[in-house]
Amino acid sequence: GAVVSQHPSWVICKSGTSVKIECRSLDFQATTMFWYRQFPKQSLMLMATSNEGSKATYEQGVEKDKFLINHASLTLSTLTVTSAHPEDSSFYICSARGLALFYEQYFGPGTRLTVT
Amino acid sequence: GENVEQHPSTLSVQEGDSAVIKCTYSDSASNYFPWYKQELGKRPQLIIDIRSNVGEKKDQRIAVTLNKTAKHFSLHITETQPEDSAVYFCAAANQAGTALIFGKGTTLSVSS
Numbered sequence: 001g002a003v004v005s006q007h008p009s010w011v012i013c014k015s016g017t018s019v020k021i022e023c024r025s026l027d028f029q030a031t032t033m034f035w036y037r038q039f040p041k042q043s044l045m046l047m048a049t050s051n052e053g054s055k056a057t058y059e060q061g062v063e064k065d066k067f068l069i070n071h072a073s074l075t076l077s078t079l080t081v082t083s084a085h086p087e088d089s090s091f092y093i094c095s096a097r098g099l100a101l102f103y104e105q106y107f108g109p110g111t112r113l114t115v116t
Numbered sequence: 117g118e119n120v121e122q123h124p125s126t127l128s129v130q131e132g133d134s135a136v137i138k139c140t141y142s143d144s145a146s147n148y149f150p151w152y153k154q155e156l157g158k159r160p161q162l163i164i165d166i167r168s169n170v171g172e173k174k175d176q177r178i179a180v181t182l183n184k185t186a187k188h189f190s191l192h193i194t195e196t197q198p199e200d201s202a203v204y205f206c207a208a209a210n211q212a213g214t215a216l217i218f219g220k221g222t223t224l225s226v227s228s
Contacts, residue, residue: 034215043205043220044160093159095216103148103167103209105216107159 003027004096006108013084013115021079021111023094029074030096034105035067038091050077084115118143120208122219129196131228139206139219140188146208149182149189150216154203163204164191196226 003026013019023033032051036044048064050056050071058064068080077096081088091112095105119142129135141149147168152160166173166180166189173180177196182189193200203223207216 043218046215046217049215091157104150104162104165106162107152109159110157112157 002098002104002106004030004094004106004108006094006111008111009109010112011114013113015085015115016083018080018082019084019113021081021092021094021113023077023079023096023108025075025096025098025106028096028098030077030098031074032097033071033077034095034097035069035077035079036093036095038093038110040091044093047079081113084113086115089113089115118146118208118210118217120206120217120219122206122222124222125220126223126225128225128227131196131198131226133196135191135193135196135200135224135226137191137204137206137222137224138188139190139208140186141208141217142187143208143210144184144187145210146187148209149180150207151178151180151191152205152207152218154205154221156203160205193224196224198226198228200224201226 005024007022035047038044047062048056048058050069052071056069071077093110094108097105122139150165153163154160166182177194179192203221205221206219209216
């Protein structure tokens with residue numbers, strides 16, 4: 001149980017284009033989803049928290065107009081990187097928490113984004 | 117906001133030895149402390165967690181201790197094996213539903 005998937009697993013895009021990453025909870029309803037980014041050999045940095053049906057809460061320093069987060073259903077959240085630049089290249093990981101899971105958060109497999 | 121410090125950043129041990137990783141946190145309201153293991157290019161995997169009403173928790177070769185007064189918690193791995201080699205992250209959260217705040221990670225290398 002508590003499986004979270006992400007799609008795509010990796011993507012290469014050109015500078016200036018937009019990329020959408022999907023995060024799905026496969027066997028539970030995720031009332032809250034979190035988006036993290038991770039640079040090589042670094043820790044996971046929280047970008048934003050999204051609750052189903054409401055606007056995401058972004059961490060300080062994260063541009064909400066650049067990283068669009070939508071959590072339209074209890075099983076799907078999307079992160080869109082708009083006008084991507086090479087410095088946006090990173091490993092993006094989502095995690096999900098459901099009512100029944102209370103404290104525990106389960107992570108997706110991550111998406112490797114490379115902007116050329 | 118919460119801040120989690122983790123030490124050491126790298127740790128090398130011989131197979132069979134014990135490994136200890138320590139974390140401190142700043143928010144006294146934090147009450148959930150998980151530990152994750154992450155292999156290169158993969159998702160973090162929860163290996164053990166502890167809540168503030170418990171001082172110690174053990175699962176086979178892995179144990180976690182929590183000192184709420186001092187605001188620190190530690191991961192103990194006994195009888196280490198080469199497959200324990202990975203990056204380990206501690207994290208803290210102050211209530212269910214809030215995001216985990218991670219330490220910077222410890223790269224554990226177990227040599228045979």
